Structure formats: structure tokens, C-alpha cells
Amino acid sequence: xxxxxxxxxxxxxxxxxxxxxxxxxxxxxxxxxxxxxxxxxxxxxxxxxxxxxxxxxxxxxxxxxxxxxxxxxxxxxxxxxxxxxxxxxxxxxxxxxxxxxxxxxxxxxxxx
Amino acid sequence: xxxxxxxxxxxxxxxxxxxxxxxxxxxxxxxxxxxxxxxxxxxxxxxxxxxxxxxxxxxxxxxxxxxxxxxxxxxxxxxxxxxxxxxxxxxxxxxxxxxxxxxxxxxxxxxxxxxx
Numbered sequence: 001x002x003x004x005x006x007x008x009x010x011x012x013x014x015x016x017x018x019x020x021x022x023x024x025x026x027x028x029x030x031x032x033x034x035x036x037x038x039x040x041x042x043x044x045x046x047x048x049x050x051x052x053x054x055x056x057x058x059x060x061x062x063x064x065x066x067x068x069x070x071x072x073x074x075x076x077x078x079x080x081x082x083x084x085x086x087x088x089x090x091x092x093x094x095x096x097x098x099x100x101x102x103x104x105x106x107x108x109x110x111x112x
Numbered sequence: 113x114x115x116x117x118x119x120x121x122x123x124x125x126x127x128x129x130x131x132x133x134x135x136x137x138x139x140x141x142x143x144x145x146x147x148x149x150x151x152x153x154x155x156x157x158x159x160x161x162x163x164x165x166x167x168x169x170x171x172x173x174x175x176x177x178x179x180x181x182x183x184x185x186x187x188x189x190x191x192x193x194x195x196x197x198x199x200x201x202x203x204x205x206x207x208x209x210x211x212x213x214x215x216x217x218x219x220x221x222x223x224x225x226x227x228x
Contacts, residue, residue, distance in 0.1 A: 008152075034216055043116075043202050043219030044155070089154060098143060098162055098214060099170060102155035
């Protein structure tokens with residue numbers, strides 16, 4: 001696999017438990033946020049997004065929460081499965097720009 | 113199948129030897145972007161393109177060039193590669209919302225570049 005996962009914070013959860021991955025974003029002018037999943041040897045894959053006029057959005061087994069007051073984003077994964085093991089990144093899009101800023105990522109390990 | 117493709121997937125080269133990494137998407141996306149990924153630094157944006165013939169610098173553009181002559185292709189050019197450009201490179205594409213931002217990005221599989 002690729003070495004990009006070195007030095008990442010790691011979250012270990014038991015299979016079937018819920019996972020919560022946190023992200024502090026950098027710019028109060030950001031108005032669009034995305035969570036990506038990156039498996040070893042692959043490119044990032046979109047999971048869920050949220051715009052700044054919302055504070056919660058749900059997908060299939062995933063929920064994103066946005067707290068603009070403290071510039072905090074979280075990803076909740078329900079009933080975590082072995083296939084959820086990956087590195088998860090948050091990304092922010094600066095309002096009115098085409099620029100994206102990515103977080104450094106969190107490795108999720110699912111324990112059988 | 114909707115996808116972003118990159119070539120080559122792996123490349124080892126020497127300092128100063130010009131190289132191009134190709135990127136192509138078949139989704140008719142207006143927006144395309146290049147990123148590099150390094151341990152502990154996450155993904156950093158190199159260049160992006162809002163449409164044909166329209167490009168702009170990201171956060172780390174030094175040492176790179178891009179061009180967007182066709183909508184589907186967005187090659188990344190390293191005129192004189194140096195060892196500090198050893199990295200994992202990703203191309204991405206997205207629909208443009210038309211309001212100065214873009215929707216979710218679709219990423220290619222990555223190109224592992226080593227410059228000796």
C-alpha cells in the first residue's frame with residue numbers, strides 16, 4: 001500500500017460499533033464541506049457533503065455534523081464494518097472560489 | 113463507466129528530465145484539479161482549471177505547469193523535476209455549480225512519482 005498513512009491519528013473501533021471522526025477546518029469563509037474515504041492504493045472517494053446552511057446531513061450509515069461556531073466537522077459511521085477501514089479526510093471549499101483545503105486525515109481501523 | 117484516468121501510475125525519473133502526467137475524465141466535467149499527497153501533509157492543491165483554457169494556481173504550484181486545451185484532459189507537466197517533487201499525485205474532476213464553486217470531486221487512482 002501507499003505510505004501516505006504514516007503519522008496519521010488512528011481511531012480503532014469494534015465491528016458493529018459506531019465511529020466518530022472529527023475534523024477542525026481552517027477558514028470561516030468556507031461554505032461547502034466534504035468527507036472522503038481513501039483505501040490503500042486508491043484515490044479518495046466521496047462519502048458525504050454538507051453546505052454551510054445546514055448543520056446535519058444523513059446518508060446511508062453516515063451522518064455529517066457541522067458546527068460553524070467552532071469550525072468543526074464530524075463524520076459518524078453507524079454499525080462500522082471491516083470495509084470501512086480506510087483513511088478519512090475532510091475537505092473545505094472556500095466560498096466563491098474553486099480552491100479546496102484538505103485535512104491531514106484520520107485512519108479508521110475496524111477490529112473484528 | 114464514469115471515471116478519471118491517470119498515466120502513468122508509477123514513474124521513476126531523474127532530476128531535470130521533463131515529464132508529463134496525463135489525466136482524462138469522461139464525465140464532461142468543467143472543473144479539474146491536481147493534488148499531491150505527502151505523509152503528514154494530506155492533499156495539497158497544485159493547480160486547477162475551471163474550464164477549457166482557464167487555469168489557476170492552488171497552494172503549491174511551484175515547479176509545475178498545466179494546460180487545458182480540451183475539456184476532458186488536464187496534463188500535469190514537470191519541466192525540471194527535483195527530488196522534493198517525489199510524491200503521490202491525484203487528478204480530480206467535478207461539475208461546476210456556476211456560482212464560483214464546485215460539487216464533489218471524483219479522483220483518479222493516483223500516480224506515484226519518484227525523482228532521484
